[in-house]
Amino acid sequence: xxxxxxxxxxxxxxxxxxxxxxxxxxxxxxxxxxxxxxxxxxxxxxxxxxxxxxxxxxxxxxxxxxxxxxxxxxxxxxxxxxxxxxxx
Amino acid sequence: xxxxxxxxxxxxxxxxxxxxxxxxxxxxxxxxxxxxxxxxxxxxxxxxxxxxxxxxxxxxxxxxxxxxxxxxxxxxxxxxxxxxxxxxxxxxxxxxxxxxxxxxxxxxxxxxxxxxxxxxxxxxxxxxxxxxxxxxxxxxxxxxxxxxxxxxxxxxxxxxxxxxxxxxxxxxxxxxxxxxxxxxxxxxxxxxxxxxxxxxxxxxxxxxxxxxxxxxxxxxxxxxxxxxxxxxxxxxxxxxxxxxxxxxxxxxxxxxxxxxxxxxxxxxxxxxxxxxxxxxxxxxxxxxxxxxxxxxxxxxxxxxxxxxxxxxxxxxxxxxxxxxxxxxxxxxxxxxxxxxxxxxxxxxxxxxxxxxxxxxxxxxxxxxxxxxxxxxxxxxxxxxxxxxxxxxxxxxxxxxxxxxxxxxxxxxxxxxxxxxxxxxxxxxxxxxxxxxxxxxxxxxxxxxxxxxxxxxxxxxxxxxxxxxxxxxxxxxxxxxxxxxxxxxxxxxxxxxxxxxxxxx
Numbered sequence: 001x002x003x004x005x006x007x008x009x010x011x012x013x014x015x016x017x018x019x020x021x022x023x024x025x026x027x028x029x030x031x032x033x034x035x036x037x038x039x040x041x042x043x044x045x046x047x048x049x050x051x052x053x054x055x056x057x058x059x060x061x062x063x064x065x066x067x068x069x070x071x072x073x074x075x076x077x078x079x080x081x082x083x084x085x086x087x088x
Numbered sequence: 089x090x091x092x093x094x095x096x097x098x099x100x101x102x103x104x105x106x107x108x109x110x111x112x113x114x115x116x117x118x119x120x121x122x123x124x125x126x127x128x129x130x131x132x133x134x135x136x137x138x139x140x141x142x143x144x145x146x147x148x149x150x151x152x153x154x155x156x157x158x159x160x161x162x163x164x165x166x167x168x169x170x171x172x173x174x175x176x177x178x179x180x181x182x183x184x185x186x187x188x189x190x191x192x193x194x195x196x197x198x199x200x201x202x203x204x205x206x207x208x209x210x211x212x213x214x215x216x217x218x219x220x221x222x223x224x225x226x227x228x229x230x231x232x233x234x235x236x237x238x239x240x241x242x243x244x245x246x247x248x249x250x251x252x253x254x255x256x257x258x259x260x261x262x263x264x265x266x267x268x269x270x271x272x273x274x275x276x277x278x279x280x281x282x283x284x285x286x287x288x289x290x291x292x293x294x295x296x297x298x299x300x301x302x303x304x305x306x307x308x309x310x311x312x313x314x315x316x317x318x319x320x321x322x323x324x325x326x327x328x329x330x331x332x333x334x335x336x337x338x339x340x341x342x343x344x345x346x347x348x349x350x351x352x353x354x355x356x357x358x359x360x361x362x363x364x365x366x367x368x369x370x371x372x373x374x375x376x377x378x379x380x381x382x383x384x385x386x387x388x389x390x391x392x393x394x395x396x397x398x399x400x401x402x403x404x405x406x407x408x409x410x411x412x413x414x415x416x417x418x419x420x421x422x423x424x425x426x427x428x429x430x431x432x433x434x435x436x437x438x439x440x441x442x443x444x445x446x447x448x449x450x451x452x453x454x455x456x457x458x459x460x461x462x463x464x465x466x467x468x469x470x471x472x473x474x475x476x477x478x479x480x481x482x483x484x485x486x487x488x489x490x491x492x493x494x495x496x497x498x499x500x501x502x503x504x505x506x507x508x509x510x511x512x513x514x515x516x517x518x519x520x521x522x523x524x525x526x527x528x529x530x531x532x533x534x535x536x537x538x539x540x541x542x543x544x545x546x547x548x549x550x551x552x553x554x555x556x557x558x559x560x561x562x563x564x565x566x567x568x569x570x571x572x573x574x575x576x577x578x579x580x581x582x583x584x585x586x587x588x589x590x591x592x
Contacts, residue, residue, distance in 0.1 A: 023549050030548040041557025041565045042550060045315040049345050065319035069312055
């Protein structure tokens, strides 16, 4: 699957994944595109690795080791950026 | 006096040009160069008047220069106090204030936050060190009272009263462990050790000092790479690591996400793990990938570093599900199983593990009551440390059964549930907090915080996670929050933790 993806679709998919996996019971409105995930304590190191595995499988992309950091994964906005860039 | 610094001095004399420390991506640093870095730091420390027994904080990311600074502090006779530079600043400031550090080795970017954390102390930059590090004043200055000359380092661990507590380790205690490591693992100058553990965690003592004692090399794994399974597997293969030491959590991460089958590992000889139980099914899987390597389970709290160990047998039966024992007492210590009255428990019975001899800490920094509870002096004058771990002994081998108190291990870090509760009580909306830990197949332990809140509405989970991240180290952030109208109470009106466990 090499087709490019739409940023808002990525955000919606990742948001559902995060709510289900790491924030069960949370009001979806609380998780916005700019909610800090890594620096805000929502994703710990194991959760971050799981998120990367999910993104790699879902979108058929690969992360470089340096990209597995809060610089790239801290918000739904930055996650959508990195995924859409890799899918181009 | 033989000290941890003596290990570097001796190796430097014997192998000046051999690589001592490797920072991936950079050139190896020789023993001669490492000793030069140590001399640079110790010269500055001596110049400001540091005396043996003074404490020096370290707030810096892992690098060859940080290792040089550690040896420099030891060379000057000081004791180092390493902290996690990514931990909340309030926690770091508490630690440096608590043990009254005379100076701090840090990075330029942390100088301002440290100055702001101690507004009355007027911390100045005293000297630049190599590698972007600087030496600054500590809040206590060099007027601080010196502790015992023998103090080598203080590692802070989670404390049940809501504040971290400092475990004081002397040179003799650390060296008894290092010498035991030599005896059991017989390293050679050609060995290449991994250093996955951060310096504020006691696994790093083995990596740094056992490798350097033998003129071997140690490859530093920084915080960021340390959590990247693919990068870690690459590092083990490409740096030809021969002795790996980490927590089981990290080895599980490599298994699950590291794509380990990509490489052969001809160099790797020994795999050591410690800090928590390694579920047998994962260990069995790892041994399938690394069939010729020898595996060792090391056990011990920070207060004793390693005090028992077990070599995992070459084959693990398919039907085995019980975790391996923590093993037999190491040669540098004595162990005993005692009941709650301090009487020996016969073999096969459950009791608390007590440890005496070489590896036992000097004590907790400035906590006389906790020291009173932690130690027992027998009539012969032997000092025993009560680990709080419940074990069963069978034929000289100990099986771990659990804890006597509210401490749990999470990602191999010690977590006092009371410390999490203390942090949550600081939230303006939280009226009551009760934190419990329950076993979890995937992560080992699941931490749930039950809260009652005041005011209208309720704080969101994201808000509670963010607040926790600001007030606690990452490994203490609860996995789950559950806001209740009220918490269940016992007949004496205390929080009923047993009933809360049923709610998870």
